Amino acid sequence: MTLVNDAAPAVRSTGRKFRAFTAKHLDELTARAGLSPEQRLATRAVATVLPFRTNAYVIDELIDWAAAPDDPIYRLVFPQPDMLPEADVAHLTGLLRREAPKAEVEAAAHAVRMKLNPHPAGQMELNMPSFGDGKIPGMQHKYDETVLYFPKQGQTCHAYCTYCFRWAQFVGDADLKMAGDDVDQLRDYLVAHPEVTSVLFTGGDAMIMGEPVLRRYLEPLLELDQLESIRIGTKSLAYWPQKFVTDPDADDMLRMFEQVVDAGKNLAFMAHFTHPRELEPLVLSEAVRRIRDTGAVIRTQAPLIRSINDDPAAWESMWRTQTRMGMVPYYMFVERDTGPQDYFAVPLGRAHDIFRNAYKNVSGLARTVRGPSMSATPGKVCVDGVVDLFGEKVFALHFIQARNDDLVNMPFYAKYDPEAVWLDDLKPAFADRFPWEA
Known part of the structure; x- marks a missing residue:
């Protein structure tokens, strides 16, 4: 199977279906980047601890394979052996080399994860509010005016960034995951807290959801006069702009954005762009235009x-281009x-x-x-x-x-x-x- 063409045109057809690549594809992809068998095994070892997921758009349009593995977009999405302590990588590599039982590998990977501060800034201990009979799953309320909500159906992304501070959401450990799907409970909490003027949907990536699912979260909030803004944290513009251009529900999604704006809410996309190359494809320009035409505002951020x-x-290049x-x-x-x-x-x-x-x-x-x-x-x-x-x-x-x-x-x-x-x-x-x- 050929995952990457030798000569990719600058702009491809944007009508292709989304195709994800996960850890099971790592060996072939890292071979394409020129890694030796031992380097590929070490990369797989890191991927037992930290999540890996990318897609055909990132592979075909954004990565400069001639420069891999030093290409910045490659490093943005592919695990690197020196991301973890050398002793931990050596131990995990040894387990993979001898084809240790899956349970043994997972236990060793979990032990490494627990040393990586999976939930910084008191996300689980300090930020989850009590309401009714207990904590509200999938909600954080750190600042008076802003509530964060993690929709259960939005707990993945079109591709994962190797630096992601929400990596613990993606490793399959239920104890580390923040997620909720009780929209009525969210609404009731907001009504009980009139100081809240903004809701931020985050994850994962809320834009991994289809229009009918996202609508289920947004529509109940549109009648709340206290809300001035609804925010959506997303990397979708960089990693799958087709979401807003050629995906089957792209037009329905944009009509829903218009509905939010027509309800008097500031709809803000908190769009993550980490490198200037993510801003180059023509399909990205079209996605930005279509979102802005709904009245939504796109604000950009990155670490x-x-x-x-x-x-x-x-x-400088990113800020100039974004402006x-x-x-x-x-x-x-x-x-x-x-x-x-x-x-x-x-x-x-x-x-x-x-x-x-x-x-x-x-x-x-x-x-x-x-x-x-x-x-x-x-x-x-x-x-x-x-x-x-x-x-x-x-x-x-x-x-x-x-x-x-x-x-x-x-x-x-x-x-x-x-x-x-x-x-x-x-x-x-x-x-x-x-x-x-x-």
Whole structure:
């Protein structure tokens, strides 16, 4: 079976059906990338711990196979052997080499996962609200005005990113998954909490759902006057823009978006674009045009990822292109403290340099973007820069969002640490503790 053509045209027919590739295809795909048998086995070992899924569009349109395995889009979707500790990879590789029983491999993989902080920022412990008889499955309520909901039918994606902080949703462990399908319970919770003005559907990817299923979640919310906006977190524009152009229910989906807008809600696509190449295909341009024509707004965001987009030119290119296409640059995130963070993380000082050097070269229309931002336990923390104050080099930071809303937009300082990659690595400057620790 040939998975990848040697010479792929720049733009293919966009009417093809979606076709997924999973871990069972890894050996053939990584051979196409030029990996040796031992490297392919190590890649399969990592894929027992971290999820792997891609599709024909990513393979045919986005990956430069002549540059693989160093191609940034290849690294964006294919596991790398050095994403996990060497000893863990060696152990798992040994199990695969001797064809150990499936249960033994799964147990070893689970043990490695539990060391990777599968649910950062108190997602399971702090963010799930109590209501009625207990916790509401699939719901998070971290900030007063915003509720996150994880639809049960949206707990996969068109393709998985190797850096994904929601990787635990995709590994088949029910104890790690956040998912709900009780729309009435969601609606009742919102009515009981009038401070909520925005609902974000996330996952996974809500756009993996067909129109009838997504409609079941959206329609009950349209009558709630308290809601100002409905957001959909999605990577579908980058990984399967055909969803909005040639898929069988594309037109029905767009009519539903119009219905949301006509109901007086701001429908916002929180679209993830990680690399400029994801913005190049013509089908993507058409998908963006069709979504914007419904009245929906497309806001763009992505994490800063070492070896994939840790270059100011990449971000400048993305923000310029997105603005030209009518999308709104929104966030540059810092890679979260979960999964293979050690592999992907960029030190905070360098992250701010990358952000600043891209930001200074774009127009004011693109300067809607914020970052570098950490979605940490106390809230979303933005790194504003590195400054010298009172003879000390420090990070200047502020909260974009906070569990304690009195802290929002209040500046604070941390001692400069060239190795720090996350909020927990920092120590307070000019104070005994950080503001949220008081």
